[in-house]
Amino acid sequence: MIKVLVPYDFSETAKHALNFATGFYANYPGVEVTVLHVIETPINTGMATMGGGLEAAPNYESQVYFMELVNTRKIQLKELENKFGGSNFNLKTKLILGSVFKGISESIAEQDPDLIVMGSKGASGLEEVIVGSNTEKVVRTASCPVITIKAETDVSKMKKVVFASDFRDSDDRIANRIKSMQHVFDAQFYFVIVNTPGNFETTRESMNRIRTYVQIHHFENIKAEVYNSLSEESGIIEFADDINADMIAMTTHGRTGLLHLITGSIAEDVVNHAKRPVWTFRVK
Secondary structure, three states: EEEEEEEOOOOOHHHHHHHHHHHHHHOOOOOOOOOOEEEEOOOOOOOEOOOOOOEEEHHHHHHHHHHHHHHHHHHHHHHHHHOOOOOOOOEEEEEEOOHHHHHHHHHHHHHHHEEEEEOOOOOHHHHHHHHOHHHHEEEHEEEEEEEEEEEOHHHHHOOOEEEEEEOOOOHHHHHHHHHHHHHHHOOOEEEEEEEEEEEEEOHHHHHHHHHHHHHHHHOOOOOEEEEEEOOOEEEHHHHHHHHOOOEEEEEEOOOHHHHHHOOOOOOHHHHHHHOEEEEEEEEO
C-alpha cells in the first residue's frame, strides 16, 4: 500500500496541496492519504496576584477559544473524510496537539510515508535566514520524497519536469524515483546542470556527465541541458521559468545544525522561491 502524508493547516496552499495529492492518486486503489492537522498548544500567559505575590493563572478566554478550535477542526476533518469517502484511495485524518514541526516529524517517523505533499508559502528576509518555514524543515529532514505546492496545480497537465543535479551521484534509489515519476506523469524530463562562475566547467564536460548518468541508469526520452547562471538556485528557477516547466525535481543532503547554517541548502532555497511545485528527496 502506498502511504501519502498531507500536513494540513486549512490555508489556501494546504488546500492546493491536498487537491494535488488527491488528484495525483485519483485512479490508484490501495493508496492511503493521511491528512494531518497540528494545533499549536497555547502558552499560558495569564498572571494574577494571589497572597501578595505573582503566580501564573489560567487564561480562561484562551482556553475556551482553544477548545472551540479543537472542536471546529474535528468537524472540518470529518467533512474532508466524507468528501473523499467514495474515492479509489482511502483518505483518513489525524489531529494532534503541540508543536507543528515536531508533530509532523513524529507522524513521519510513525507512519513511514512513501510521499509527503504539503503547501508552501515561502519565506523571505529575516524569517528565511533565521527561522525558515516548517515546509523547509520537512524538506531537510524527511526520509521520503516531498512535493511542495504553492498554487492550484492540475496533475493531468504535468508535461514538463526539470531534474536539476550535478549528476555525479549514481545512486540507484534516486534514479528509480525519477523513473517512477516519468511513468506516473508521462511528461518530458529535462536533465539540467547549472553552470556558475564559481564552479565553471565546459559544456562538453557537463553534457558528457549527463549522458553517462543516462546510460548507467538506462533512462529514455530525456533532454539534456546546460544552463549558465550566477548561482545554482537562481539557475534552476530561471531554467524552469524559461521552458515553462510544471515541476522541479532535485535532491537535498539534509544538512542540519552548524553545517546547514554555513552551507545552506540549494533545495530549500528553490522550494522557498520557486513558484511551481518542487519534488525533493533527501540523500544520505
